[in-house]
Amino acid sequence: MRTLSEVLPPPRQPLPHFDITLPPPDITRWADGNCGIAGVHHFEASQPGPHAVITALMHGNEYAGAWVLDTLLSRSVRPVRGRLSLIFLNLQAFARFDPERPTLSRFVEEDMNRLWCPELVRSGHTSLEMERVRAISPIIETADMLLDIHSMLWPAPPVLLSGLTTKSLAHAKALSAFQPGTPWVVQDAGHETGPRLIDHVHFASNRTRATACLLEAGQHWLPNSRLVAYTTACLFLQQAGVITPQPDLTVLPSPRLPRTxxxxxxxxxxxxxxxxxxxxxxxxxxxxxxxxxxxxxxxxxxxxxxxxxxxxxxxxxxxxxxxxxxxxxxxx
Incomplete structure (x- = not known):
């Protein structure tokens, strides 16, 4: 006979109190962009090379990546070869962030990271997030390498997610190998409810050489998540050959074998x-x-x-x- 404790489920975990020890950045001066699309900053070098793209604020309350883009733009980081696009994605969700209710600004109408499907972009489906995806898709479809910066609600070590292609796995492993702690690199097929940005056919198809990975930098509102995101972003751009090494970047002196x-x-x-x-x-x-x-x-x-x-x-x-x-x- 089963005991009462075996019959009843355990109590649900309560939502913890979240201290906002990393405040949101002021990105007002970057909101207009520099290429005719809000929140998009695009730069081109005189020397040929890949098009590297870093995206942040897929979700409005995940702003560690926005700090990274703010830092790169404030320091006037420019490509020495190829092209560089820095994209603040869901500006309107971010504008709604309230530290008293920090979980409520993930999106405005629907999760932007389930909409990266060319057929959906061409469809009649509409929402604030959908229109934003339509505006940014032409840039995404020219990317050779993409890093999408996210963070996590529940405190945890950083992790790099890639799609199921060998090319994107190699991309994520290269980013992990030089970082303290050697973050896990996890391959997955995404969500049933719709494709993430890294699942876009431009990256997920073996017919292209374009690669993408997603960084979960740590808990949303901890300063260390900002540091992890910045380290990963600079490694990404240096490995692409788009920028010169950054003087404040701390990396491992030699690569470690990534955990996959x-x-x-x-x-x-x-x-x-x-x-x-x-x-x-x-x-x-x-x-x-x-x-x-x-x-x-x-x-x-x-x-x-x-x-x-x-x-x-x-x-x-x-x-x-x-x-x-x-x-x-x-x-x-």
Missing amino acids: ATVTHCVQAHTARFTFIKPFCSGDIIPKKGTVLAIDGAEEIRTPYDNCLLVMPNLRPMRGHTAVRLGRPAEA
Whole structure:
């Protein structure tokens, strides 16, 4: 006979109090852009080279990347070869950021990072975010290399996400190898609800050489997330050969072997009472197959194999949203 504790699900994790120790940057002077598109700054060198693109503010309350673009623009960083585009994406969501309610400015009408589909761009679907994607897509479709900077609600070490192509995996591994802590590099196919920017066919197709990866720099409002994002952005531009080394950039003297994993399961919350059995953290590795991770209604969510990597668990997922991605490390 099952005990009462076995029948009842564990209590849901409460939302923590978030201290905003990294305030939002003032990007007023960059809002107009310099090429006729709001928030887009584009520069070209006299010498030929790749088109490198860095995007920030895909979500309005994830502004570590906006700090990075503000720093690069304030220092008048320019390409020595090729082209450089620095893009503040969801300016209107960012303008709504309120430190008293910091989770409510992720987007205005819909998640911009589910809209990067050429067919959707050409469709009649409309929203504030959709119109912004339409305005920026022509720049994205000329990128040779792209870094999309994000951050996380729940505190966790940084992680680099790539699509499933070998080219984008190599791109992300190169960024990880020279960084303190050697962030995990995770390959995944994205979300059922729509393609992310890094899933755009321009990067996801093996018919092009264009690569993209997504940095989750750490918790949204911690100063270290800004530092991680800046280090990654400068490494990205230096590895592309677009800029000269930055004097304040601290990197490893020699590369380390990156830790890589591939997402095999994307666990969605099917009920409003999805509850993890404890407050797991992104990057946790669960040693044993069959370990219970969460309760979703009457269903137990268990690890599908030994040494299962937890990727960005959302400790309070809404029904229909991703609760956690499960990854198999390459060495497992």
